[in-house]
Amino acid sequence: xxxxxxxxxxxxxxxxxxxxxxxxxxxxxxxxxxxxxxxxxxxxxxxxxxxxxxxxxxxxxxxxxxxxxxxxxxxxxxxxxxxxxxxxxxxxxxxxxxxxxxxxxxxxxxxxxxxxxxxxxxxxxxxxxxxxxxxxxxxxxxxxxxxxxxxxxxxxxxxxxxxxxxxxxxxxxxxxxxxxxxxxxxxxxxxxxxxxxxxxxxxxxxxxxxxxxxxxxxxxxxxxxxxxxxxxxxxxxxxxxxxxxxxxx
Numbered sequence: 001x002x003x004x005x006x007x008x009x010x011x012x013x014x015x016x017x018x019x020x021x022x023x024x025x026x027x028x029x030x031x032x033x034x035x036x037x038x039x040x041x042x043x044x045x046x047x048x049x050x051x052x053x054x055x056x057x058x059x060x061x062x063x064x065x066x067x068x069x070x071x072x073x074x075x076x077x078x079x080x081x082x083x084x085x086x087x088x089x090x091x092x093x094x095x096x097x098x099x100x101x102x103x104x105x106x107x108x109x110x111x112x113x114x115x116x117x118x119x120x121x122x123x124x125x126x127x128x129x130x131x132x133x134x135x136x137x138x139x140x141x142x143x144x145x146x147x148x149x150x151x152x153x154x155x156x157x158x159x160x161x162x163x164x165x166x167x168x169x170x171x172x173x174x175x176x177x178x179x180x181x182x183x184x185x186x187x188x189x190x191x192x193x194x195x196x197x198x199x200x201x202x203x204x205x206x207x208x209x210x211x212x213x214x215x216x217x218x219x220x221x222x223x224x225x226x227x228x229x230x231x232x233x234x235x236x237x238x239x240x241x242x243x244x245x246x247x248x249x
Contacts, residue, residue: 043071049125049126100135
């Protein structure tokens with residue numbers, strides 16, 4: 001059954017980087033913009049959602065050439081506002097096939113560099129821009145790099161199918177889904193008009209994350225799954241002492 005309690009994801013402050021990691025976030029964002037945006041040939045950028053992506057957007061503000069020459073495809077209203085404040089040129093989905101690089105964050109990254117994403121509710125659009133991008137750059141705090149996943153997986157579901165998908169997740173996929181709720185007591189609705197089931201799995205028994213992603217996507221009514229198995233080109237790991245590590249795949 002659906003349990004209408006606040007999930008771990010809902011309890012996290014939105015668009016907030018823990019104070020211990022804020023200096024590292026600014027530093028890595030500056031480096032990411034210098035290395036992957038302010039370069040010849042970069043014309044279209046995909047922007048994921050969340051606080052790390054927002055920090056990278058803010059760092060683009062100081063690059064006049066970037067603001068004049070680069071077009072940005074955004075994945076959430078939050079990032080659209082950040083891009084507008086930074087003077088960036090936002091374009092529509094028609095430019096998705098031309099994305100040179102996408103910047104994004106993650107909720108968790110396992111030892112094989114699979115990711116759980118969707119804490120901010122933009123997993124569908126994020127998955128689309130990831131699939132199109134020539135290069136993916138991920139930034140996350142060091143405590144989000146784990147051996148095995150422990151967070152619930154956000155699963156975007158058509159409201160029409162919420163009951164049957166819940167049953168399938170419990171019985172067929174051995175998951176424990178919870179309907180994401182707002183503080184006011186209403187279901188959270190994505191920008192696409194769908195619900196989210198934050199679903200726990202026992203990842204100690206799951207060896208093939210890609211297979212699990214495909215299995216979940218095969219359930220009718222599931223729009224998208226917050227398991228991201230395409231490996232990024234670069235991972236920025238923010239440390240709590242203001243430094244950051246760069247991991248290249």
